[in-house]
Each structure stands twice: as C-alpha cells, then as structure tokens.
Amino acid sequence: xxxxxxxxxxxxxxxxxxxxxxxxxxxxxxxxxxxxxxxxxxxxxxxxxxxxxxxxxxxxxxxxxxxxxxxxxxxxxxxxxxxxxxxxxxxxxxxxxxxxxxxxxxxxxxxxxxxxxxxxxxxxxxxxxxxxxxxxxxxxxxxxxxxxxxxxxxxxxxxxxxxxxxxxxxxxxxxxxxxxxxxxxxxxxxxxxxxxxxxxxxxxxxxxxxxxxxxxxxxxxxxxxxxxxxxxxxxxxxxxxxxxxxxxxxxxxxxxxxxxxxxxxxxxxxxxxxxxxxxxxxxxxxxxxxxxxxxxxxxxxxxxxxxxxxxxxxxxxxxxxxxxxxxxxxxxxxxxxxxxxxxxxxxxxxxxxxxxxxxxxxxxxxxxxxxxxxxxxxxxxxxxxxxxxxxxxxxxxxxxxxxxxxxxxxxxxxxxx
Amino acid sequence: xxxxxxxxxxxxxxxxxxxxxxxxxxxxxxxxxxxxxxxxxxxxxxxxxxxxxxxxxxxxxxxxxxxxxxxxxxxxxxxxxxxxxxxxxxxxxxxxxxxxxxxxxxxxxxxxxxxxxxxxxxxxxxxxxxxxxxxxxxxxxxxxxxxxxxxxxxxxxxxxxxxxxxxxxxxxxxxxxxxxxxxxxxxxxxxxxxxxxxxxxxxxxxxxxxxxxxxxxxxxxxxxxxxxxxxxxxxxxxxxxxxxxxxxxxxxxxxxxxxxxxxxxxxxxxxxxxxxxxxxxxxxxxxxxxxxxxxxxxxxxxxxxxxxxxxxxxxxxxxxxxxxxxxxxxxxxxxxxxxxxxxxxxxxxxxxx
Numbered sequence: 001x002x003x004x005x006x007x008x009x010x011x012x013x014x015x016x017x018x019x020x021x022x023x024x025x026x027x028x029x030x031x032x033x034x035x036x037x038x039x040x041x042x043x044x045x046x047x048x049x050x051x052x053x054x055x056x057x058x059x060x061x062x063x064x065x066x067x068x069x070x071x072x073x074x075x076x077x078x079x080x081x082x083x084x085x086x087x088x089x090x091x092x093x094x095x096x097x098x099x100x101x102x103x104x105x106x107x108x109x110x111x112x113x114x115x116x117x118x119x120x121x122x123x124x125x126x127x128x129x130x131x132x133x134x135x136x137x138x139x140x141x142x143x144x145x146x147x148x149x150x151x152x153x154x155x156x157x158x159x160x161x162x163x164x165x166x167x168x169x170x171x172x173x174x175x176x177x178x179x180x181x182x183x184x185x186x187x188x189x190x191x192x193x194x195x196x197x198x199x200x201x202x203x204x205x206x207x208x209x210x211x212x213x214x215x216x217x218x219x220x221x222x223x224x225x226x227x228x229x230x231x232x233x234x235x236x237x238x239x240x241x242x243x244x245x246x247x248x249x250x251x252x253x254x255x256x257x258x259x260x261x262x263x264x265x266x267x268x269x270x271x272x273x274x275x276x277x278x279x280x281x282x283x284x285x286x287x288x289x290x291x292x293x294x295x296x297x298x299x300x301x302x303x304x305x306x307x308x309x310x311x312x313x314x315x316x317x318x319x320x321x322x323x324x325x326x327x328x329x330x331x332x333x334x335x336x337x338x339x340x341x342x343x344x345x346x347x348x349x350x351x352x353x354x355x356x357x358x359x360x361x362x363x364x365x366x367x368x369x370x371x372x373x374x375x376x377x378x379x380x381x382x383x384x385x386x387x388x389x390x391x392x393x394x395x396x397x398x399x400x401x402x403x404x405x406x407x408x409x410x411x412x413x414x415x416x417x
Numbered sequence: 418x419x420x421x422x423x424x425x426x427x428x429x430x431x432x433x434x435x436x437x438x439x440x441x442x443x444x445x446x447x448x449x450x451x452x453x454x455x456x457x458x459x460x461x462x463x464x465x466x467x468x469x470x471x472x473x474x475x476x477x478x479x480x481x482x483x484x485x486x487x488x489x490x491x492x493x494x495x496x497x498x499x500x501x502x503x504x505x506x507x508x509x510x511x512x513x514x515x516x517x518x519x520x521x522x523x524x525x526x527x528x529x530x531x532x533x534x535x536x537x538x539x540x541x542x543x544x545x546x547x548x549x550x551x552x553x554x555x556x557x558x559x560x561x562x563x564x565x566x567x568x569x570x571x572x573x574x575x576x577x578x579x580x581x582x583x584x585x586x587x588x589x590x591x592x593x594x595x596x597x598x599x600x601x602x603x604x605x606x607x608x609x610x611x612x613x614x615x616x617x618x619x620x621x622x623x624x625x626x627x628x629x630x631x632x633x634x635x636x637x638x639x640x641x642x643x644x645x646x647x648x649x650x651x652x653x654x655x656x657x658x659x660x661x662x663x664x665x666x667x668x669x670x671x672x673x674x675x676x677x678x679x680x681x682x683x684x685x686x687x688x689x690x691x692x693x694x695x696x697x698x699x700x701x702x703x704x705x706x707x708x709x710x711x712x713x714x715x716x717x718x719x720x721x722x723x724x725x726x727x728x729x730x731x732x733x734x735x736x737x738x739x740x741x742x743x744x745x746x747x748x749x750x751x752x753x754x755x756x757x758x759x760x761x762x763x764x765x766x767x768x769x770x
Contacts, residue, residue, distance in 0.1 A: 205510075206514055
C-alpha cells in the first residue's frame with residue numbers, strides 16, 4: 001500500500017510486518033523515531049506477541065537481543081553512532097554466537113567532536129564485527145531490505161545491520177509501498193533457530209574454545225559469511241518475484257556500459273550521483289555508477305566483473321580511516337587488485353556535509369581529465385585548515401582544535417560570530 | 418515456607434544439621450532425585466565456595482521450577498571452570514555471553530520465554546542469571562540496575578568471593594578494606610584495599626524496590642536453598658547475594674571454606690538477611706559472636722594486619738565495621754534491624770570514627 005510517510009515510520013512498519021518477538025529500544029539520534037514507532041505499535045496491540053523493552057544503554061540493548069535470540073525469539077534493535085560503539089563488545093558477541101539479530105543502523109558520524117549528522121563512520125567501524133551489512137539507497141529500499149534482512153540472517157544464523165543514512169533517509173518523508181501482512185508472511189517464514197535454549201534439550205552455549213578449535217570456528221564463520229553473498233542475492237530475487245520490485249542485492253550498476261570512469265558509492269548519495277551522471281551525459285560525458293548494497297560480505301568478484309570495461313574508479317567514501325584514506329576504497333583495491341585501474345578515494349559528506357551535484361561533477365571531471373588526487377577531500381575548506389596549521393606552528397597553547405576550526409569557519413564565511 | 422523452624426546444629430562446628438529433620442525437609446546432598454545441574458567433574462579449585470554455592474542455588478531453582486529453568490552466566494570462574502568444552506558440567510540450558518551483560522541477557526531470555534509461553538502455551542520457563550562479584554558489582558552493574566528498575570522476571574545471583582579471582586585476585590568493589598589483592602598490595606602507608614570504598618549491592622538492590630533481595634552464606638546451605646525457592650515464588654526482579662569464600666584468593670586452606678563463610682556471618686562482617694519490596698523482613702541472628710580476628714587470621718590476605726609490625730588502626734576499623742553491621746541489622750539477641758541500614762562504607766566516608 002502506498003503511503004507518504006517518514007522513513008523511520010516506514011521501517012518501523014516493515015519491522016512490525018516481520019513479526020519480531022522481542023524489540024529493545026534505547027534512544028539515539030537519528031534512529032530514535034524507529035523504536036518510538038515500534039513502541040507505539042506494540043503498546044497499541046497492533047504488533048502482537050512482541051515484548052518491547054526500554055533498556056538503559058545500547059550495550060544492554062544488544063545484550064537483551066542476544067538473550068532473546070538465543071532463547072529462540074526473533075529479535076530486533078536499532079542504533080547509531082556512539083550507540084553502536086557503546087554496544088561494540090556485544091555486537092561481536094552476537095555474531096560470534098551466530099545469533100541472527102536484525103539491527104538498523106541509522107548511519108551517523110562518530111565523535112569527538114560530537115556530531116549527530118550523517119556519514120558512514122559508525123557502521124563501517126564495525127566492518128570486521130562479523131555482521132552482514134547492507135546499505136539502503138532510499139527509504140523504499142530500507143523498508144524492503146529490512147524484510148529481506150530477517151530472511152538472510154535467519155537462514156545463515158548471522159546477524160545483519162541494515163544501514164540507512166541518518167536524517168537523510170530516517171527523517172525524510174517519501175512515498176513508500178508498504179507491503180501487506182499476507183505478502184510478508186508468504187515471503188518470511190517463522191524463525192526456526194539452528195540453536196536455542198530449550199529445557200527439553202539442554203545444551204551449553206557460549207563455552208570457551210581454545211587453540212585446538214578456535215581457527216576452525218572462525219573459518220566456518222568466514223565460510224558462512226561468504227555464503228551470504230548468494231543468500232543476499234537470492235533474498236533480493238525472491239523479493240522481486242513476491243513484491244514486484246527490485247531491492248537490495250549485492251551491487252546496483254547504473255549506466256556503466258561503455259563508461260571509462262565508474263563511481264562507487266553506498267547509501268543515499270547514490271541518488272545524487274545518478275542525477276549528476278545524467279546531467280553529465282547530456283554534456284556528452286560518460287560516467288557510470290555502481291551502488292554497493294552489500295558491504296559485508298563485500299562482493300569482490302561481482303564488482304571486478306562489473307568493472308571489466310573501466311579504466312578509472314572513483315570511490316565516494318563517507319568514512320575516513322584517519323592517516324590512511326577511504327574505508328571502502330581499501331575493499332575496492334582488494335577486489336580489483338589483479339586489474340589495471342586508477343582508483344581514487346574521495347572523502348565526502350563527513351558529519352553531514354552536503355554532497356552536491358556541483359561538487360560531484362567537479363570531481364568526476366577531474367578524474368576524467370587526469371587531475372584528481374588519489375586521496376581527495378571533497379569541498380575541503382583549505383583556508384580554514386591552513387589557518388589552524390599556521391597557528392599551531394606559531395603557538396604551543398592553541399587550545400582545543402575543534403573549537404578553533406569552528407570559530408575560524410564562522411568568521412571566514414559569515415563575517416565573525 | 419515449610420522449613421522446620423528449629424535448627425539442629427552440630428556440636429563444635431556449628432554446622433546446621435540435617436539428619437534429625439523429616440526426610441522431606443532435608444537438603445538431600447546425594448539424593449537420587451537431585452537435578453545435579455552443576456555436575457561433578459568440573460575444574461573448580463579444591464574447596465571452591467562458588468562451586469558449592471552455585472550447585473545448591475541452581476538445584477534449588479530447578480526444583481522450584483520443576484526443571485523449567487534456563488541460565489545466563491557471566492564470564493568468570495564459574496563460567497570457566499564449568500565449561501572447558503567439550504566438557505560441560507551444566508545439566509540445564511546454559512548460556513554465556515559476556516562479562517558485563519548477564520542481567521540484560523537474562524532480561525532478553527525472560528522476554529523470549531514470556532512470548533513463547535503466550536504463543537505456544539505450556540509452562541513459563543524461568544530465568545536464572547548468575548555471576549561473580551566483579552561481573553555483578555562492577556562491570557555488570559549498569560545492566561543489573563536496568564534489569565532491577567524494569568522489574569524484569571529474572572533471579573540474579575551474585576557469588577561474591579570479594580575480588581577478581583579468575584584473572585588472578587584483583588580488587589573489585591566488593592573487596593573489603595585492608596585486604597591484600599594483586600592491585601591492592603601490601604605497600605605504602607595504608608597497605609591493602611582502601612577504607613571507605615566499595616558498594617553494598619544488596620542494599621542498592623533493595624533501593625530499587627524489587628520484590629525480593631537476600632544475602633546468604635554457603636555455611637547455611639539449607640537457608641540458601643530456602644531463599645532461592647522463595648525467590649522463585651515471586652515474579653519480577655530478584656537478587657540473592659551469596660558469600661562464597663575463595664581459598665586461592667583469600668589465602669585460606671581448602672578445608673576452611675565453609676568455616677570462613679560461617680565466621681564472616683558470626684563476626685558481623687557479612688549480615689545475612691532478606692528483604693521484600695525494599696524492606697528488611699528477616700535477619701539471621703548471630704548464634705555465637707565470633708571475634709573478627711578468628712575470621713581474618715585464617716586468611717593470608719589479612720596477614721599483614723597481624724604480627725609485630727601490624728597496623729592496629731586497620732584492625733580497629735574492621736572491628737568497627739562489624740559492630741556497625743551488628744547494630745544496624747540487629748544481628749544479636751532481640752535487636753531489630755534498621756529498616757534500611759546505610760552502607761557500611763558510609764561512616765568511613767563521613768570520617769565519623
């Protein structure tokens with residue numbers, strides 16, 4: 001059914017359609033609207049047979065989900081940013097235990113400096129946590145990916161993060177097609193756990209494993225995660241058959257045929273990139289795009305295959321490995337290491353800075369003209385940076401850096417505070 | 418509870434007797450019907466108080482729930498010695514997640530079981546969460562308090578051996594003052610653990626107003642069993658804090674574990690009581706007041722407080738702690754407990770000595 005609603009509302013309704021049995025909630029922007037809506041759905045009885053638990057921290061949220069999942073209940077929570085870091089120990093624990101929890105990450109930057117706006121620093125910081133990570137391009141895909149997420153996670157007994165851009169998607173009002181309960185029930189069977197705490201079949205779960213078997217346990221974990229490549233594709237294909245629209249999957253190519261320069265990106269910026277590419281096409285400049293929908297597992301072979309005709313690859317990276325460069329860029333380099341490609345890492349949209357068509361067009365033109373640096377910070381204010389660097393050379397006691405930069409930025413561009 | 422009101426104590430040891438009771442009321446150490454939830458063959462140290470406490474706690478909870486029980490266990494000695502896979506001592510569904518999240522895991526398990534019972538019918542499976550003092554009073558405290566305030570249907574049992582024994586005897590917030598640990602060594606002007614630190618989690622649990630809080634001792638296993646059974650008659654958050662002497666960490670002989678637990682209670686250092694909805698309802702009286710020295714001299718962790726070079730002031734302060742407990746909890750004769758005694762550390766912090 002078509003609805004004009006907020007992204008968070010759409011996701012909450014999608015989660016409810018998946019019949020979760022335990023939901024744990026802890027507020028952190030920009031995720032909060034999702035659990036608020038789910039609280040209302042459980043409280044009003046619209047979502048039946050579901051425990052909604054307001055916990056005292058994200059660490060507890062993930063821990064409650066671990067407890068409910070291991071006891072055989074379909075379990076869901078949502079978080080972002082600092083919250084994801086605060087629960088990190090339990091995030092690794094959930095995946096190590098093979099508990100198919102579904103969690104929304106309303107992607108947001110990580111402090112300090114504290115910043116509530118969207119980038120991918122939080123979700124990508126957990127890239128090695130053993131969770132599957134899929135990234136939604138728009139709110140319709142966020143809705144659809146959550147429904148697919150339960151299917152993928154439960155089939156493989158691996159938890160999954162559905163990453164959707166904070167504010168840009170969570171707070172945006174868009175038209176979404178929300179499926180019916182019958183449709184979702186037909187697509188998503190009840191949770192049939194591979195392992196659970198059962199008084200009729202008592203087992204110990206979470207025992208210590210020493211050097212004699214730890215490698216094998218980790219290898220199998222790796223093996224199952226690689227299997228997720230197929231499961232994610234299949235979930236997307238089955239979804240398309242059942243619901244009549246394409247959502248999710250591994251990679252989403254756009255106008256790559258005959259393009260020497262191909263852009264790679266995750267999340268909502270894909271829409272802006274498509275618009276930019278369309279405009280440049282009218283100017284006779286051919287740029288392609290591949291949207292990365294599955295970041296973990298990373299579809300190495302599938303990406304290499306799609307990049308066969310390319311010469312230059314521009315990775316729009318919304319998270320910075322400090323001292324190194326883009327996070328996703330490293331994955332792209334690994335996936336294409338046997339290919340002859342020029343790969344550029346563009347750090348863009350950190351802490352919610354808008355990624356504009358103008359900025360992107362400039363970057364794509366530079367890449368095509370051979371003028372782009374290997375590591376490039378989109379829209380970096382060099383004047384502010386130079387001013388602070390100069391200050392630091394001249395004075396030892398410059399005080400807190402972030403505050404100085406904000407002050408300079410305001411004074412340079414807005415004529416002072 | 419149908420417990421026999423008259424207790425039979427063995428001459429000399431003051432051990433609570435069993436054999437003179439009606440068979441239905443005996444603790445049944447070797448009863449064939451015993452669940453043996455924590456089975457033999459585990460790797461606890463000789464004389465481990467925690468193994469003894471856990472065995473009686475879990476079996477009592479199993480009996481009270483007719484076997485409809487699942488357990489969450491914090492990282493720590495109990496977890497490590499019971500499950501060096503492929504061996505496990507647990508005969509009930511048992512789960513270990515992390516060090517600091519056991520109460521929250523218990524919350525999740527209880528939520529799942531509530532939904533399952535509603536959906537599928539059948540008896541409600543109950544949840545026991547357990548951990549040591551480090552996993553309870555320190556790293557797991559946030560999750561514990563959250564579970565309490567939500568009144569989640571979990572019985573949480575803390576086996577308190579007054580330190581991080583699994584990692585090599587470091588100080589926790591349950592370590593008593595003056596005690597030697599690896600992180601409170603016998604150095605400087607105030608050797609051992611500081612006075613005026615630490616927290617009294619049973620009192621903090623009471624302050625949450627949860628249905629049931631109790632302290633217990635492995636010197637009185639029948640009292641421990643009774644408290645576990647009683648705890649299982651309540652729904653909501655329940656907390657039992659069991660003192661479990663640790664021969665390794667305390668520098669005591671393995672044979673003295675039960676004796677130490679008894680002396681801790683009989684000296685007034687470890688008040689044994691029950692509380693319902695935030696109010697103390699029952700206090701175990703001291704039968705034969707023991708000097709704190711009798712308790713302390715059996716433990717090497719207190720050795721620096723005795724001998725010619727000993728700091729007499731520390732011993733005096735420890736005696737004062739015992740006396741305050743006796744007065745405030747009404748541990749002697751007909752004295753009555755204060756409704757909500759302040760934590761023993763209060764006077765130290767206020768420097769009212």
